[in-house]
Amino acid sequence: MSQLNDRVFGLVMLVIAVAYYYGATQFPVPFGGSEAVGPETFPKLLAVILAVCSLYMIVKPDADNPWPVSRTFLELAIAIVTLIVYALLLEPLGFILATTLAVGTLCWRMGAKPSRSYLTGLISGVVVYVLFNYGLELPLPLGLLEVS
Amino acid sequence: METLHYLSLGFGVALQPENLMFALIGCFIGTLIGALPGLGPANGVAILIPLAFTLGLQPETALIMLTAVYAGAMYGGRISSILLNIPGDEPAMMTCLDGYPMARKGKAAEALAISAIASFMGSLIATIGLILLAPLLARFALTFGPAEYFALFVLAFATLGGITGKNPMKTLMAAAIGLIIATVGIDLSTGTQRYTFDVLELYEGVDFIIAIVGLFAISELLFFIEEKAGAGRGMIKVNPLKLNWREIGMIFPTTLRSGVLGFIAGVLPGAGASLGSFITYTLEKKIVGKKGYFGEGDPRGVAAPEAGNNGASSGALVPMLTLGVPGSGTTAVLLAMLVSLNITPGPMMFTQNADLVWGVIAALLVGNFMLLLLNIPLVGVFVKILSVPPMYLLPIVTMVAFVGIYSISHSTFDLYFMIAFGVGGYILRKLEIPLVPVILGLLLGPEMEKNLRHAMQISDGDWSILWGSGLSIGLWLVAIIGLLLPVIVGPILRRRMQAAKATTQD
Numbered sequence: 001m002s003q004l005n006d007r008v009f010g011l012v013m014l015v016i017a018v019a020y021y022y023g024a025t026q027f028p029v030p031f032g033g034s035e036a037v038g039p040e041t042f043p044k045l046l047a048v049i050l051a052v053c054s055l056y057m058i059v060k061p062d063a064d065n066p067w068p069v070s071r072t073f074l075e076l077a078i079a080i081v082t083l084i085v086y087a088l089l090l091e092p093l094g095f096i097l098a099t100t101l102a103v104g105t106l107c108w109r110m111g112a113k114p115s116r117s118y119l120t121g122l123i124s125g126v127v128v129y130v131l132f133n134y135g136l137e138l139p140l141p142l143g144l145l146e147v148s
Numbered sequence: 149m150e151t152l153h154y155l156s157l158g159f160g161v162a163l164q165p166e167n168l169m170f171a172l173i174g175c176f177i178g179t180l181i182g183a184l185p186g187l188g189p190a191n192g193v194a195i196l197i198p199l200a201f202t203l204g205l206q207p208e209t210a211l212i213m214l215t216a217v218y219a220g221a222m223y224g225g226r227i228s229s230i231l232l233n234i235p236g237d238e239p240a241m242m243t244c245l246d247g248y249p250m251a252r253k254g255k256a257a258e259a260l261a262i263s264a265i266a267s268f269m270g271s272l273i274a275t276i277g278l279i280l281l282a283p284l285l286a287r288f289a290l291t292f293g294p295a296e297y298f299a300l301f302v303l304a305f306a307t308l309g310g311i312t313g314k315n316p317m318k319t320l321m322a323a324a325i326g327l328i329i330a331t332v333g334i335d336l337s338t339g340t341q342r343y344t345f346d347v348l349e350l351y352e353g354v355d356f357i358i359a360i361v362g363l364f365a366i367s368e369l370l371f372f373i374e375e376k377a378g379a380g381r382g383m384i385k386v387n388p389l390k391l392n393w394r395e396i397g398m399i400f401p402t403t404l405r406s407g408v409l410g411f412i413a414g415v416l417p418g419a420g421a422s423l424g425s426f427i428t429y430t431l432e433k434k435i436v437g438k439k440g441y442f443g444e445g446d447p448r449g450v451a452a453p454e455a456g457n458n459g460a461s462s463g464a465l466v467p468m469l470t471l472g473v474p475g476s477g478t479t480a481v482l483l484a485m486l487v488s489l490n491i492t493p494g495p496m497m498f499t500q501n502a503d504l505v506w507g508v509i510a511a512l513l514v515g516n517f518m519l520l521l522l523n524i525p526l527v528g529v530f531v532k533i534l535s536v537p538p539m540y541l542l543p544i545v546t547m548v549a550f551v552g553i554y555s556i557s558h559s560t561f562d563l564y565f566m567i568a569f570g571v572g573g574y575i576l577r578k579l580e581i582p583l584v585p586v587i588l589g590l591l592l593g594p595e596m597e598k599n600l601r602h603a604m605q606i607s608d609g610d611w612s613i614l615w616g617s618g619l620s621i622g623l624w625l626v627a628i629i630g631l632l633l634p635v636i637v638g639p640i641l642r643r644r645m646q647a648a649k650a651t652t653q654d
Contacts, residue, residue, distance in 0.1 A: 005579055006579060009575075013321065020343075023342075023343060024342075027342065037600060037601045037604040038338065038340075039335040039340040039342060041604075042597040042600060043328070043331050046324055046328050046331070047328075049320065050325070050328065053321035053324060056317045057317065062315060062318075062580060065579070067578065068374050072373075072376075075374075076370055076374060079370060079373050080370070080567065083366070083546070083570075087560050087563035087564055087567065088560070090550075090554065090560060099547055102543075102547065103546075106542070106543035106546065107539055107543045109373070110373060110543070111376070112540060120543075120544070121543075125547075128547065128551060132551065132555070136202075136203060138202055138555050140551070140555070
């Protein structure tokens with residue numbers, strides 16, 4: 001049983017702890033001279049705790065959970081990219097179109113038929129849009145569908 | 149007497165038509181959230197916070213709605229336990245043991261009705277407990293100084309992993325990560341910029357609502373995709389209900405015992421609803437003894453854990469409301485709501501925001517009746533929604549999370565941030581690093597630092613003030629026990645819970 005996950009993560013966190021501590025030493029001295037507890041005290045304390053935990057993880061790692069491989073990993077990547085693209089297109093395309101695409105793609109990748117997926121996306125997008133714009137009076141962007 | 153006066157004040161708030169309506173909506177949504185596997189109460193409440201926020205609700209209305217969601221989620225968890233043999237949330241695990249066998253014997257409707265009644269009794273007992281205990285605890289907490297508060301926060305983190313938690317070092321690490329994220333932004337008392345890297349969006353720090361929604365909702369979506377659980381599972385059909393008073397009478401003593409026990413488990417730090425339902429189930433099995441047929445569909449085996457976990461979930465509100473220190477993931481999310489409404493949680497809340505606190509408590513009582521009424525006749529509706537496979541449901545939930553976050557600030561920057569937190573949450577969960585301490589760290593970080601500063605100012609830089617009083621020493625001791633106990637008792641308890649679960653799986 002491999003224990004690499006915890007070791008690698010512990011190492012990354014250790015690096016972060018050291019960088020975080022260094023960052024705390026670089027704060028400018030606040031106006032009116034330094035006090036017993038300045039802005040740097042609490043972060044320094046936290047950096048020490050984080051470092052201790054990281055060391056523990058490196059020395060005594062738990063057994064790994066398997067990471068997703070090939071196909072599943074690809075599916076995960078597609079999902080994350082879909083979310084990012086959703087955020088990217090929300091304003092230019094407008095809420096309804098972007099939602100149709102994003103929810104549809106997610107449903108489809110999770111195993112639904114493409115036609116039903118994008119239909120779900122369209123319906124949920126329209127329902128939420130109407131609910132927000134007219135029911136709750138919180139405007140969502142209409143984007144391309146806007147008729148000026 | 150004073151309590152009664154405040155309680156009537158609370159009912160005045162809770163019975164306003166608007167608040168009643170939102171309580172009802174909350175109960176309905178909550179039951180739904182609880183029932184859907186993969187959409188736990190913490191997750192559900194988190195997604196609703198930004199919505200409650202953007203609706204511009206009154207603080208008490210918003211909190212009443214979310215508390216109703218919280219209470220409802222505890223009711224809902226049982227539906228999927230009984231019908232699918234998958235707990236809707238973790239505390240509902242014990243309900244599978246007798247609920248599912250009962251459903252397989254063609255008594256699904258009875259199991260659902262009994263568990264609804266048991267949930268009602270558990271919540272009712274615990275809410276009464278809350279009414280009696282909370283003011284006392286709040287008054288006691290007024291004697292806390294900054295040093296005691298600092299120790300209390302440490303205690304909260306130390307016990308958060310719970311007695312059944314696996315690796316206390318990982319809990320601690322999670323807490324440290326949360327606290328570290330909380331230090332980003334402009335330091336409140338000196339105005340120093342900390343870790344902002346001159347990015348304008350970071351000046352005000354990381355918005356914990358974005359973090360919570362990302363950590364819970366987005367990482368859940370990723371987990372579902374990985375497990376390819378999109379299609380859902382076969383469900384048992386619900387038969388027409390045949391329940392007589394004698395059967396309800398039979399579970400009555402069970403619900404009383406379990407409700408009280410659950411409440412105690414909820415109040416104590418580190419126990420929580422999962423342990424509450426486990427203890428009550430085991431105890432009930434012992435008390436009933438050979439006369440029962442536990443594990444094969446005994447109604448008391450359904451009633452005990454349900455009364456227990458509902459009791460515990462109301463009990464968990466006691467430390468959250470009186471001390472401002474939540475004991476579970478969902479109460480942490482509720483606390484996030486309070487903080488973002490600019491209400492400082494803690495004992496002062498009982499005097500400064502009496503109408504809010506008592507309004508919420510009264511709403512719990514009212515909501516409990518609503519839930520009982522909703523859950524017995526409307527159970528069919530919930531079952532229908534439960535049969536929608538996750539592959540349609542989760543994308544829609546994700547979309548609602550997007551809308552919620554977007555509508556707070558109308559900035560897509562927040563959305564990227566949320567996605568990043570989601571991916572981070574996924575990685576942490578893979579490494580079995582719990583997410584709740586991260587959130588608690590984010591929430592409590594500023595308060596914790598403030599109290600540390602005050603304590604040090606009082607003592608003029610002498611660190612020993614942190615363990616200078618009997619009370620604070622006591623708190624430190626409990627914290628240390630809380631960290632050590634899981635290492636010793638945890639494996640035994642976990643094995644027992646596993647064993648109990650394994651016996652019912654065929």
